[in-house]
Every structure is written in structure tokens, then in C-alpha cells.
Amino acid sequence: MHELSLIANLFEIMEEKAAEKNAKKITHVVLQVGKLSGVVPDLLITAFDIYKKDTMASEGELTIKEVPLKILCRDCKTEVVKDDFVFICTKCGSTNLKTLSGTELYLEKMELEID
Amino acid sequence: MGKDEKMKTKEVMVLEDLLGSNKKIAAEIRQKLTDTGILTINLLSSPGAGKTTLLESLSEILAPEYKMAVIEGDIETERDADRIRAKGIPAWQIITGGACHLEAKMIGKLLPEIPADLDFLFIENVGNLVCPASFDLGENIRCVLLSTPEGDDKPKKYPKAFTTSDCLVISKTDLVSVLPFNIERAKKEALEINPALITFTTSAQTGAGIKELAEYFSESLQKIRRTNA
Ligand SMILES: Nc1nc2c(ncn2[C@@H]2O[C@H](COP(=O)(O)OP(=O)(O)OP(=O)(O)O)[C@@H](O)[C@H]2O)c(=O)[nH]1
Ligand SMILES: [Mg+2]
Numbered sequence: 133m134h135e136l137s138l139i140a141n142l143f144e145i146m147e148e149k150a151a152e153k154n155a156k157k158i159t160h161v162v163l164q165v166g167k168l169s170g171v172v173p174d175l176l177i178t179a180f181d182i183y184k185k186d187t188m189a190s191e192g193e194l195t196i197k198e199v200p201l202k203i204l205c206r207d208c209k210t211e212v213v214k215d216d217f218v219f220i221c222t223k224c225g226s227t228n229l230k231t232l233s234g235t236e237l238y239l240e241k242m243e244l245e246i247d
Numbered sequence: 248m249g250k251d252e253k254m255k256t257k258e259v260m261v262l263e264d265l266l267g268s269n270k271k272i273a274a275e276i277r278q279k280l281t282d283t284g285i286l287t288i289n290l291l292s293s294p295g296a297g298k299t300t301l302l303e304s305l306s307e308i309l310a311p312e313y314k315m316a317v318i319e320g321d322i323e324t325e326r327d328a329d330r331i332r333a334k335g336i337p338a339w340q341i342i343t344g345g346a347c348h349l350e351a352k353m354i355g356k357l358l359p360e361i362p363a364d365l366d367f368l369f370i371e372n373v374g375n376l377v378c379p380a381s382f383d384l385g386e387n388i389r390c391v392l393l394s395t396p397e398g399d400d401k402p403k404k405y406p407k408a409f410t411t412s413d414c415l416v417i418s419k420t421d422l423v424s425v426l427p428f429n430i431e432r433a434k435k436e437a438l439e440i441n442p443a444l445i446t447f448t449t450s451a452q453t454g455a456g457i458k459e460l461a462e463y464f465s466e467s468l469q470k471i472r473r474t475n476a
């Protein structure tokens with residue numbers, strides 16, 4: 133359950149950004165979570181709800197945007213979205229691929245209450 | 248309303264990596280150890296796949312020729328570090344106290360104690376095939392172990408550990424005769440999700456494959472030293 137330690141990192145970033153804006157509250161948080169990020173979205177939400185008590189985000193809500201695993205074939209230049217994790221081009225069978233998205237674990241944006 | 252009327256809500260774009268601070272520390276560790284000429288290997292597996300036993304076997308081949316040390320990560324106890332020390336190999340135990348993985352900052356804290364004349368620094372991660380995969384520790388080589396009793400279907404069930412690794416060690420191959428484990432199927436699954444994986448099969452029981460793995464680490468060490476030179 134490394135989701136808890138990721139949420140601790142998230143709060144560090146959130147609180148720093150909120151302080152820069154002199155915010156009083158964090159009301160909404162949006163995360164981008166790649167399909168191959170290695171985290172379970174539901175566990176992130178659970179960890180967020182545990183962690184937020186007694187913070188600026190105590191009433192904050194977490195939204196998770198799942199990012200598909202997208203791959204570019206360097207040989208036939210096809211872009212494919214992978215539902216499995218098979219790193220083989222579905223068009224030409226090449227394994228010479230580049231991961232375009234799907235590994236991210238980003239704080240995308242948040243909604244703040246400012247005086 | 249009253250008081251609330253003064254409040255404004257504002258949406259701010261951030262786009263920051265939750266693993267950003269770990270990645271930054273890991274990059275610093277990798278740079279420092281690599282510049283010193285030390286090859287660092289992060290061993291990942293589910294509990295009991297044979298990480299400590301593999302290190303014990305590797306030490307018998309590597310220690311006469313090279314200087315190696317081990318950082319042990321466990322939730323509790325010094326047991327694994329004691330096993331390594333019993334082989335005459337320096338070992339540091341990180342007790343995570345519940346955390347299911349090591350993080351770069353834990354390795355960073357130990358860095359001042361790592362002797363500069365080391366050849367190999369092995370890091371045995373907490374036994375867990377999921378969580379450690381998300382945390383770069385500053386290693387040069389990430390090595391995932393899959394032991395035959397776990398079953399040959401694990402790569403696709405736990406993809407992150409396999410897609411982020413450089414090398415796969417199928418361990419406890421002495422047991423294949425009594426298990427429905429198919430080594431070729433396991434390799435094929437792993438290579439499908441990570442075509443760049445270098446694969447080894449080992450048995451600490453019979454010693455099979457340990458020498459080949461040790462050679463791979465030695466060659467990788469020469470490679471970073473050539474790049475440094
Ligand atoms: N038959 C057989 N047993 C092995 C082999 N390697 C390890 N074992 C046994 O597997 C058990 C677990 O080995 P460890 O080396 O402690 O495993 P580990 O991955 O370090 O375990 P944790 O640190 O607890 O995650 C021990 O009883 C070992 O003796 C092998 O090659 N063959
Ligand atoms: Mg161990």
C-alpha cells in the first residue's frame with residue numbers, strides 16, 4: 133500500500149502551492165494516474181480521505197483521471213492504446229516502441245478558496 | 248452568505264509529479280555512486296522468492312574478486328542483514344517499520360557510510376512485487392526475481408515490476424520438476440511486457456546460473472567504469 137506514501141507527497145506539493153496563493157482551503161484536487169503507474173485509484177482515494185483530516189483539504193474532494201497506456205511504434209509510426217501490457221506493435225509486430233503516456237502520477241490541478 | 252461572499256474560488260494548474268522528489272534524490276544517488284565507480288543493483292521480488300539466498304550465493308563468487316556490500320530493506324528485524332554479515336559482507340539494515348517499499352531518501356541517508364572503494368552495492372528491497380516498483384532508488388540495474396513456486400503467470404499480473412526492470416531472474420529452478428512452472432512460458436510473458444529484459448535462471452540450491460548472473464553484473468560494472476573513464 134504505497135498509495136499512502138504517494139498521498140503524503142501529494143499533500144506536500146498541494147500545501148506548498150496553496151501557500152504560494154495564500155489559499156485558505158483546498159476544495160478539489162485532480163490527479164492524472166497512468167494505467168501503468170503501478171497504483172490503484174481506489175486506494176489513492178482511500179488514502180486521500182484518511183490523510184486529509186485536519187489539513188487545508190479536510191473538505192476537499194479527489195478526482196482521478198485515468199490516463200491510457202499509449203505507445204508509438206518507431207518502425208511503422210502507428211500510435212496504439214494498449215489495454216494489456218504487451219509491448220508489441222499490434223500493427224507490425226515490432227518491439228521498437230516508445231511509451232507516450234500511461235506512467236504518469238501527476239497532480240494536475242486544484243481548486244482553492246482564497247480570501 | 249455574508250462571510251462566504253468574500254471568498255473566491257480559484258483553479259490552479261500544477262502538473263507536478265508525485266514521485267518527483269523521489270526521482271530527483273534517486274538521480275543524485277545514481278550520479279554519485281556511478282561517478283565513484285560503484286554498480287548499484289536493486290533486487291525486487293515477492294516475499295521469500297530468494298533474494299537474500301541469491302545474495303549469499305553471489306557473494307561466494309563475487310567476494311573473492313570484488314568488494315561488495317548490501318543494503319537490506321525489511322519491515323522488521325535485522326535478520327537478512329545478519330545473514331549477509333555472516334558471509335563476511337558489510338550490510339546495512341533499513342527497517343521501514345511498516346512501509347512496504349524502500350524510497351530513495353532512505354538510501355540517501357546511508358550514502359555517507361558507503362565506502363568509495365566498493366565495486367557492487369546490492370539493495371534488497373522489501374519483499375513485495377507491487378509497491379517497490381514505483382520507487383527508483385538510484386540503481387544502475389533493477390533486477391526482479393520470480394521464484395518457480397509463485398507460478399509462471401506472474402509477469403502480466405504484476406506488470407510494473409517487470410516493465411521497470413532490466414533483468415529477470417527466475418529463481419529456485421531446482422523445484423521445476425515438482426511444480427507446474429514452465430520456464431519458457433514465464434520468460435515469454437515477461438519479454439512480451441518488456442522486450443529489453445535480460446533473463447537468467449538460477450538455483451541457489453544447486454548453484455546453477457549464479458555464475459552467469461555474476462558475470463552479467465561484472466560486465467555491467469566494467470561498462471559504467473569505461474563510461475566514466
Ligand atoms: N529449493 C530452493 N529453495 C530456495 C532457493 N533460494 C531460496 N530458497 C529458500 O526460499 C526461502 C526464502 O528465501 P530468502 O532468500 O529468505 O527469500 P527473500 O526473497 O530474501 O525473502 P524476504 O526477504 O523475506 O522477502 C528460504 O527457505 C530459502 O532457503 C532455491 O534456489 N531453491
Ligand atoms: Mg530477504
Ligand SMILES: [Zn+2]
Nearest residue numbers: 205208221224
Ligand atoms: Zn509497428
